Amino acid sequence: MTKADTLPIHTEEDIVRVRQMTRSLAQQSGLNLVDQTKIVTAASELARNTLVYGGGGHVILERLQDAGRAGLRLTFEDQGPGIADIELALRDGYTSGKGLGLGLSGAKRLSNEFHIDSRVGEGTTVSIIKWKS
Amino acid sequence: MSTGFRQTDERSLSDILIRHETEIASAWISEQASLISHRPDLLTETELRQQSRALLSEITSAARMDPSLNLANSAWKATRDLLSEISRSRALAGFSPAETASFVFSLRGALMDRLQTVYEEDARSLAAAMRSCSTFVDQLGLVTTSTVLKTREELIKKQQEEMLELSTPVVRLFDGVLCLPLIGTLDSARTQVVMESLLQKIVETGSTIAIIDITGVPTVDTLVAQHLLKTVSAARLMGAECIVSGIRPQIAQTIVHLGVELHNVATKATLADALALAMQKRGLTIQRVNKQA
Amino acid sequence: MERIPILKQGDLLLVSVQVDMHDQLALNLQDDLTQRIVRDNARGVLIDISALDMVDSFIGRVLDNIATMSRILDAETVVVGIQPAVAITLVELGITLPNIRTALNIESGIALLRRLLPTPDGDADDQS
Numbered sequence: 001m002t003k004a005d006t007l008p009i010h011t012e013e014d015i016v017r018v019r020q021m022t023r024s025l026a027q028q029s030g031l032n033l034v035d036q037t038k039i040v041t042a043a044s045e046l047a048r049n050t051l052v053y054g055g056g057g058h059v060i061l062e063r064l065q066d067a068g069r070a071g072l073r074l075t076f077e078d079q080g081p082g083i084a085d086i087e088l089a090l091r092d093g094y095t096s097g098k099g100l101g102l103g104l105s106g107a108k109r110l111s112n113e114f115h116i117d118s119r120v121g122e123g124t125t126v127s128i129i130k131w132k133s
Numbered sequence: 134m135s136t137g138f139r140q141t142d143e144r145s146l147s148d149i150l151i152r153h154e155t156e157i158a159s160a161w162i163s164e165q166a167s168l169i170s171h172r173p174d175l176l177t178e179t180e181l182r183q184q185s186r187a188l189l190s191e192i193t194s195a196a197r198m199d200p201s202l203n204l205a206n207s208a209w210k211a212t213r214d215l216l217s218e219i220s221r222s223r224a225l226a227g228f229s230p231a232e233t234a235s236f237v238f239s240l241r242g243a244l245m246d247r248l249q250t251v252y253e254e255d256a257r258s259l260a261a262a263m264r265s266c267s268t269f270v271d272q273l274g275l276v277t278t279s280t281v282l283k284t285r286e287e288l289i290k291k292q293q294e295e296m297l298e299l300s301t302p303v304v305r306l307f308d309g310v311l312c313l314p315l316i317g318t319l320d321s322a323r324t325q326v327v328m329e330s331l332l333q334k335i336v337e338t339g340s341t342i343a344i345i346d347i348t349g350v351p352t353v354d355t356l357v358a359q360h361l362l363k364t365v366s367a368a369r370l371m372g373a374e375c376i377v378s379g380i381r382p383q384i385a386q387t388i389v390h391l392g393v394e395l396h397n398v399a400t401k402a403t404l405a406d407a408l409a410l411a412m413q414k415r416g417l418t419i420q421r422v423n424k425q426a
Numbered sequence: 427m428e429r430i431p432i433l434k435q436g437d438l439l440l441v442s443v444q445v446d447m448h449d450q451l452a453l454n455l456q457d458d459l460t461q462r463i464v465r466d467n468a469r470g471v472l473i474d475i476s477a478l479d480m481v482d483s484f485i486g487r488v489l490d491n492i493a494t495m496s497r498i499l500d501a502e503t504v505v506v507g508i509q510p511a512v513a514i515t516l517v518e519l520g521i522t523l524p525n526i527r528t529a530l531n532i533e534s535g536i537a538l539l540r541r542l543l544p545t546p547d548g549d550a551d552d553q554s
Contacts, residue, residue, distance in 0.1 A: 012448040012449045012450055013448050015448060015449070016446050016447075016448045019446060019480060020446065023479070023480075033511045034329060034510075034511045034514050034515070036511070037479065037480055037509075037511040037512060037514070037515045038514075038515050038518065040479070040480045041480050041481070041482050041515045041519065044480065044482040044484075045482055045483060045519075048449070048482075048484060092520055103483060105520070106483060106518075106519040106520060109518055109519065109520070110515065110518055110519060328514075329510065329514070332510035332513065332514065333510050335510070335530070336509070336510060336530065339530055339531065339534070340530075341530065341534065363514070363517045363518070366513075366517045366522050367510065367513035367514050367516070367517045368513070369522075369528065370508050370512075370513040370516055370517070370522070370523060370528055371508050371509075371510065371513050371528060371530060372506060372508070372528040372529035372530040372531075372534065372535070373530060
């Protein structure tokens with residue numbers, strides 16, 4: 001049973017809105033405070049990537065109910081230039097722009113499940129899941 | 134296969150249940166008393182009678198509303214609730230799962246005896262009624278078993294939580310100095326809970342120094358050592374300092390072998406040394422008031 | 427343009443971040459603080475982020491920049507009130523803010539700044 005919301009990511013204010021919506025859905029999913037903070041922070045990193053590197057896009061937020069487990073899935077999609085070397089992009093400290101280069105790798109560490117799909121010239125999709133512990 | 138035919142058979146079983154409630158109850162109670170699983174030490178004869186009669190009375194009133202004897206139907210809610218309640222109380226009283234299940238399974242024998250008396254002349258109807266009887270008792274059995282399992286799970290979860298609370302006391306040693314004495318084997322989940330409660334206590338008490346004493350910890354693995362380090366870093370971000378005390382020689386060796394870097398962390402051999410360091414950092418000294426004492 | 431207010435108390439600048447900062451707002455704070463350090467001849471900067479329920483790598487980097495820039499301008503920066511959940515997340519993210527001094531709350535933050543700052547002019551300086 002899932003219910004999905006979609007938010008656009010085209011301005012810096014949109015990143016703040018993504019954080020706030022993520023926080024509210026994480027609370028509704030029963031995540032504890034630390035897990036809420038982790039998924040909100042991961043959402044912030046990925047939303048900024050979508051804006052800065054993907055040239056804007058959107059995020060789909062879904063509450064998950066799977067075999068008694070509750071969780072939250074966020075899927076960030078853009079039609080930007082894509083990532084040529086995903087393995088390199090996932091390395092700590094790698095950056096092609098502003099930030100500490102912890103965006104992708106950090107978001108991965110803060111989530112329970114992480115999936116990235118990117119094609120050069122077509123865009124990038126990153127999806128993360130945080131389960132209620 | 135015609136559903137009408139089955140309907141008739143089930144109606145028969147329900148009719149028999151309703152018409153012979155008293156006889157079935159007595160047969161069932163004596164059946165239970167003769168079982169090895171009968172536990173007069175946990176349940177008195179009177180209670181056994183009361184529970185059996187109450188459940189059977191719920192069954193017959195539900196059978197009047199729903200002769201198909203399908204426990205999933207809403208007519209059976211009261212029966213399911215009562216059976217769950219009885220199963221739950223037995224599980225908590227110390228009955229084994231098998232003993233608890235035999236409560237409803239023994240109803241099968243009582244019912245079958247009754248069916249045999251009623252359908253003496255009619256083998257075909259008897260076979261069909263036996264089948265319905267089996268299905269019906271199995272449904273009751275499933276309710277009991279799942280309740281017993283759920284009760285046990287709840288019990289285990291509660292005990293785990295209690296143990297976690299008992300094993301993670303964050304104590305105030307002195308004004309501004311907290312201590313977390315860790316005892317027993319640390320797994321990753323427990324370490325995480327302990328560390329979160331330590332950080333929370335730091336904020337609540339406004340303590341600037343936290344001593345993590347691991348004298349009572351026999352071994353640590355990489356994950357636990359990393360949790361420990363992360364806690365020290367998180368505390369530093371919050372504005373508090375951690376001192377790790379009571380590192381056993383074995384753990385010191387493990388830490389070095391694992392390649393975990395501890396050089397940014399203040400470590401002391403004993404809790405006493407750690408406390409002395411904490412006092413020094415707080416600018417405090419301990420003095421003997423009376424030299425004769 | 428939206429700005430976070432900066433208060434002056436003696437030779438200290440005090441900032442309390444009460445809103446969920448978007449990136450430009452954080453960068454504005456960085457600009458404003460460096461200018462105010464010079465203009466007000468401030469010796470210490472205290473940033474209270476106890477109201478923030480999240481600090482990501484961008485805000486982390488801005489805080490780190492503020493500390494490094496103010497050190498160049500001869501001022502000490504102390505960040506206070508980082509919440510436990512925020513601290514745990516920062517560490518998990520790989521951010522330890524090594525250039526930043528921290529304290530539990532505003533009171534201990536000011537005490538820390540007072541200890542860090544030499545007062546060659548004596549106590550009278552504190553009355554200003």
